[in-house]
Amino acid sequence: MTATDQSKHATELEENFQSRVDAEQKIEPKDWMPPGYRKNLIRQISQHAHSEVIGMQPEGNWITRAPSLRRKAVLLAKVQDEAGHGLYLYSATESLGISRAELIAALQDGSAKYASIFNYPTQTWGDIGAIGWLVDGAAICNQVSLQRTSYGPYARGMIRICKEESFHQRQGYQIMIELAKGSPAQKQMAQDSLNRFYWPSLMMFGPHDSESAHSAKSMKWRIKRETNDDLRQKFIDQTVPQIEYLGLEHPDKELKWNESRGHYDSGEIDWEEFQNVINGNGHCNRQRIQHHVKAHEEGAWVRDAQIAYNEKQKARQTDAAA
Numbered sequence: 269m270t271a272t273d274q275s276k277h278a279t280e281l282e283e284n285f286q287s288r289v290d291a292e293q294k295i296e297p298k299d300w301m302p303p304g305y306r307k308n309l310i311r312q313i314s315q316h317a318h319s320e321v322i323g324m325q326p327e328g329n330w331i332t333r334a335p336s337l338r339r340k341a342v343l344l345a346k347v348q349d350e351a352g353h354g355l356y357l358y359s360a361t362e363s364l365g366i367s368r369a370e371l372i373a374a375l376q377d378g379s380a381k382y383a384s385i386f387n388y389p390t391q392t393w394g395d396i397g398a399i400g401w402l403v404d405g406a407a408i409c410n411q412v413s414l415q416r417t418s419y420g421p422y423a424r425g426m427i428r429i430c431k432e433e434s435f436h437q438r439q440g441y442q443i444m445i446e447l448a449k450g451s452p453a454q455k456q457m458a459q460d461s462l463n464r465f466y467w468p469s470l471m472m473f474g475p476h477d478s479e480s481a482h483s484a485k486s487m488k489w490r491i492k493r494e495t496n497d498d499l500r501q502k503f504i505d506q507t508v509p510q511i512e513y514l515g516l517e518h519p520d521k522e523l524k525w526n527e528s529r530g531h532y533d534s535g536e537i538d539w540e541e542f543q544n545v546i547n548g549n550g551h552c553n554r555q556r557i558q559h560h561v562k563a564h565e566e567g568a569w570v571r572d573a574q575i576a577y578n579e580k581q582k583a584r585q586t587d588a589a590a
């Protein structure tokens with residue numbers, strides 16, 4: 269094939285790919301895809317997987333201190349669900365031709381990010397309520413739209429994950445209701461957790477659209493179905509009546525209903541804090557990665573055992589075939 273023919277062929281492939289995406293057909297692992305699409309998906313899905321797994325740490329910290337046996341069991345189940353979400357998402361990423369070991373190495377050496385929210389400490393039981401309510405709530409807002417993402421394995425993973433996240437959100441809100449309707453000290457604990465987790469939850473949606481490096485491409489390829497600012501606005505609007513029902517004060521003093529937009533206007537996020545956290549300088553970044561490295565090293569024997577078992581199975585099959 270001449271260079272001109274090759275470039276014509278590449279353009280045809282790309283046009284065919286885009287028309288499939290525009291027609292809402294799912295792209296599957298063995299289908300042709302532009303290298304940039306593959307790269308962007310590996311980046312986003314793996315960072316999503318890392319977020320689920322690192323996100324187990326702030327809540328795992330409270331399993332032994334949850335205030336009743338029932339609360340311990342519920343929290344344990346929730347944290348285990350997050351591990352499961354990580355596994356589906358790592359598997360979806362691996363279907364794009366990258367190994368789990370490479371993904372883990374990128375998380376541990378800091379070249380891959382994970383959601384900024386998990387670098388904030390969980391100081392009280394109220395924080396567990398706020399995480400379920402606000403953090404899982406923000407995650408669902410985003411993930412409901414990702415159920416329609418163009419890459420098949422990611423979209424299918426999201427459908428199951430969203431069902432579990434709804435349960436997580438409700439368990440968090442129920443903790444907040446109990447605290448907010450409890451003693452003055454409990455209500456104060458709920459207010460304090462809301463104050464500390466509200467703004468970092470808004471940061472989960474990423475930078476403003478005008479500052480978002482990947483949004484334009486991701487929207488064109490339908491990896492993302494709604495923009496960072498649109499999803500953030502949805503979350504801001506849905507959270508207002510929830511705060512009112514709890515009888516708590518809204519942390520955003522500039523929040524105001526805008527009749528002409530049909531949405532709430534809100535105060536500005538502290539973007540300097542956001543940049544600091546995503547660049548490794550939040551309260552808990554180092555601790556989170558150190559803990560991950562330790563757990564990964566301690567689990568090496570499980571991976572070795574799995575490899576040895578697979579080799580024995582293969583040898584048995586070869587012997588049987590001989």
Ligand code: FAQ
Binds near residue numbers: 311319385472
């Ligand atoms: N934190 O160009 P954009 C959960 C990075 S799951 C850290 O706008 P994009 C469940 C971004 O990666 C929560 N980094 O990027 C749970 C990029 O950096 P890069 C996770 C952030 O991808 C609950 C750069 O900034 N959910 O919580 C953040 O188009 C409770 C430029 O940004 C997902 O991952 C951030 N907040 O949009 C678990 C959903 N925001 O890669 C346990 C899937 C931005 O160039 C307990 N992901 N960055 O180095 C997405 O929807 C998108 O990736 C966004 C960012 C919306 C997060």
